[in-house]
Amino acid sequence: MMNYTTNKTMPVKLKGVGDGLRITIDPTQSLDLLKEDIGKIFKNLGHLAINAKIVIDPGENGTHKELISTLGKYLKNTFDVGSVSGLSPKRSAPEERIRQHDINHSWEHYRSDVLMLAGRIRSGQKVSTKRHLVIMGDVNPGAEIFAGGDILIMGSLRGAAFAGQPDKEDAIVFALDFRPSLIQIGGFVGTGAGPSKLKIAEFAHVEKDIIVVEDYLKTNPFGKMPWPDKR
Amino acid sequence: MEGKIFVITSGKGGVGKTTATSSIGAALAMAGKRVAVVDMDIGLRNLDVVMGLENRIVFNIVDVVQGKCKLSQAAIKDRRINNLFLIPASQSDNKDVFKSEDMVRLGKRLKEEFDIVLMDCPAGIERGFENAVAAADEALVICTPEVSSVRDADRIIGLLYARSITPKLILNRINPAMTANGDMLNHEDVTDVLSIELIGLVEADDNVIVASNLGKPLVMINDSKAGQAFIRIAMRLDGHEDIPIQVPKSGSTFWRNIGSKLGFK
Ligand SMILES: Nc1ncnc2c1ncn2[C@@H]1O[C@H](COP(=O)(O)OP(=O)(O)OP(=O)(O)O)[C@@H](O)[C@H]1O
Ligand SMILES: [Mg+2]
Numbered sequence: 501m502m503n504y505t506t507n508k509t510m511p512v513k514l515k516g517v518g519d520g521l522r523i524t525i526d527p528t529q530s531l532d533l534l535k536e537d538i539g540k541i542f543k544n545l546g547h548l549a550i551n552a553k554i555v556i557d558p559g560e561n562g563t564h565k566e567l568i569s570t571l572g573k574y575l576k577n578t579f580d581v582g583s584v585s586g587l588s589p590k591r592s593a594p595e596e597r598i599r600q601h602d603i604n605h606s607w608e609h610y611r612s613d614v615l616m617l618a619g620r621i622r623s624g625q626k627v628s629t630k631r632h633l634v635i636m637g638d639v640n641p642g643a644e645i646f647a648g649g650d651i652l653i654m655g656s657l658r659g660a661a662f663a664g665q666p667d668k669e670d671a672i673v674f675a676l677d678f679r680p681s682l683i684q685i686g687g688f689v690g691t692g693a694g695p696s697k698l699k700i701a702e703f704a705h706v707e708k709d710i711i712v713v714e715d716y717l718k719t720n721p722f723g724k725m726p727w728p729d730k731r
Numbered sequence: 732m733e734g735k736i737f738v739i740t741s742g743k744g745g746v747g748k749t750t751a752t753s754s755i756g757a758a759l760a761m762a763g764k765r766v767a768v769v770d771m772d773i774g775l776r777n778l779d780v781v782m783g784l785e786n787r788i789v790f791n792i793v794d795v796v797q798g799k800c801k802l803s804q805a806a807i808k809d810r811r812i813n814n815l816f817l818i819p820a821s822q823s824d825n826k827d828v829f830k831s832e833d834m835v836r837l838g839k840r841l842k843e844e845f846d847i848v849l850m851d852c853p854a855g856i857e858r859g860f861e862n863a864v865a866a867a868d869e870a871l872v873i874c875t876p877e878v879s880s881v882r883d884a885d886r887i888i889g890l891l892y893a894r895s896i897t898p899k900l901i902l903n904r905i906n907p908a909m910t911a912n913g914d915m916l917n918h919e920d921v922t923d924v925l926s927i928e929l930i931g932l933v934e935a936d937d938n939v940i941v942a943s944n945l946g947k948p949l950v951m952i953n954d955s956k957a958g959q960a961f962i963r964i965a966m967r968l969d970g971h972e973d974i975p976i977q978v979p980k981s982g983s984t985f986w987r988n989i990g991s992k993l994g995f996k
Binding site: 620622623624625638640641642658 | 882883885888889924
């Protein structure tokens, strides 16, 4: 099964708070590894990182001022973030309120990058976006759709779908009527007899390096997330 | 009143464009319209053969465009049907002898002379298609109940929409017995994917081959199911949109009436 919230082996975690972003780091890891992981996350954020207010949380033990200022410089230089600060050791009452706010209203501060289209994509037509792709309509055999993130088809998918391009392997491809001729997620390709012929909502995702297609409502992949989070 | 130009196209070859052009043209002329059928398949002309007019060709469409003759000199009057004229393709040139602008100019003149102009488009999506579509006001897409034909028709439909033309669909060579057995796509499978207005379902019919070999209009063979289907298509194009679309049924002479709204989903 996929783990959608956090990954225990990951030294850096990202979360939206109040008016900015908070990254939790494991200060016992090497600076290079931290930079590398932060870099990956911020690259995915794209323009959301620009001018953002960043709080770096090194966890329970110590303040790690030097580490935070080094990472702060790196973030400002590489991703144009607005401000970087450490976490004050004791949370003040207002901040406590921000955390509450976070769980109930975090989406107000999020902006997902989505290309949303209505209509039919026909044979020989190609839709390509760096963002997520939502199509209210059908994708015909012989059509091709590409997205940097997820692909959601509110209709039947019979053409070829390339999600998470080039290397986002946690992307999904969803369709109300899932009959693609080919699926690619990140670098993984699936063809042929995968999808069932039933007209049920199904989705494809990568699991242990292969593309798996499952009944969306039965699997309910995102229903298990503890709170709504940005895609 | 100015006439209207229809292009008859399919993407895939051999699905019945020429058959449809000659049959619909004949039916409209028999209904009193002044009709020109134009063979746009430059280099591979055969509309003249299907219509039994191959021995009457002196000038062709390339001659008209290049100013070597008048439009009236190239338009061959049908032997049997009044008001029906063929403008043949040239057999020796190739498809890029003229440009889209030439066709637009020719189209204007054709619309002054005729009520309805039917352009028989070559297969493919290249120059020949571009030329045939350039002057068209409307388009009829011919498709057979085969996956490859549907795929090509879909491509053509996208290209037509890109030129602000909303095409209508004719499904040709339906084999009712195979459809009933599930061995052939049914018209709903096809309209599901193509999602354009259906204006006719034409059965596979040996009379098509007989008519073409005799150079006799299919629509004049009274017991030809395909001929009758083309007549109904012509009537629908001529404003009788209420004529219901009938689904070919195997083993009986009865039709199942699906009503006219089903075609457009
Ligand atoms: N309804 C039908 N029933 C039986 N045979 C048919 C039918 N329609 C077309 N045909 C046959 O299929 C062949 C191809 O038809 P036609 O020449 O009209 O196709 P086309 O689309 O014009 O082909 P091309 O792309 O080569 O110009 C011909 O031999 C014709 O007699
Ligand atoms: Mg032809």
